[in-house]
Amino acid sequence: MKIIAVDPFYLRMPDITAAADGTQDTLLVRIRTDTGLEGWGECDASPLVSLAVYCCPMSHGNIINIRTSLIGETLDSPEDVLRLNEKALRNGLDIQQIQHAYSGAEIALWDIIGQKLEQPVYRLLESALGERAYSNKGTSDIAHPKLPYASVLFGDTPEATYRIAAELHEQGYRAAKFGWGPMGKLDEANDIALVRAAREGMGTEAQIMIDAGVVWGTDYDTAYQRAAAFAQFSPTWLEEPLAPDAIDAYGALAGLLKGSGVTKPAHGTGVPIAAGEGSNNYRMAEDLIVHGGIEFVQIDAGRIGGIVPAFQVRQLAEQHGIQYVNHTFKSHLSLAAALHVFATNPDFNLLEYPAAGSELSQRLVTEPLQVDSDGLVRVKELPGLGVRVDTEAIRPYLAPVRIEVGEDTVFEPADF
């Protein structure tokens, strides 16, 4: 098979707001081959900045765009995907956004290979990357269901948060994450009241997670005090209490938590720290795991460079005995890619599940990954990613892009 086309598409809602909602626009990438097979991927990054990485004119040998790297290449096996990943990242060595942008193409390549070999992507990963796996569970080709957790913002007040939590509980969610909003903005009493409201609304049986939305920056002392104060509500984790790159502060926080005995996940009473969604490449995630002392690493396959680097972080998590969780705040195309990465590990059993989001994100695939009657979500046992982009449903959101430089057309819309 030869790659004959690599087409990024910018889609957006009619009105974009400053709300913390990453589903308002998106960048899809479609790759076509000379056999008629095509694959799709989605990036969680600024769509137009990323689109430029597919078409920017060559500056020198370290700034070569993704299209140039991929078109005309042979694509027959998982090894070809690994080879092309290396080539595209090497050619884009001096393009700051390369991993973000390439994520969509990388996911699309796996979608194609899975279709060609008539295998779900998760089954191909351990054989392609398995020599670096540290899991000894012997479950390499069996997918395990995940417990979806609803991801919502804190209400503006504890009372509003209680109502949100009670509604989620009523809808049957057994786990929910509350984040951002007023957390960390007023005082300790308000922070505690917010978490208490989340716990009381969800009930004692449910899992709750707290996303502090990087609010304490590098102030690990305050983060530690809050973690200790939240322990009485048994949150599954405290997420991003600190800035994404505050590695030393994360390490200091981990030291305080371990020294104090606040972290006792084995007893179900501690407050483990979660972070990693801001990892733009494998090394950032590695830094958080090795030097930041986190206990849940949250990876977005649409940011970190695609399925392979996400899978490598999963392997590192296995090696370090910590939990891997997806970060997904896009469509179910992204969710499918995210799930293939860790479907085969039964211990990594939580799934960030986009339950709402924009109309664009909800209409993007023909058959979303449903929550089954037992409350769990399963990877689709279909070739490739197992989901199909509904181009007719999302055509109204397509924003055709044309880039001209002088007389030259650098980018023009492909058929959709």
Ligand SMILES: [Mg+2]
């Ligand atoms: Mg978060």
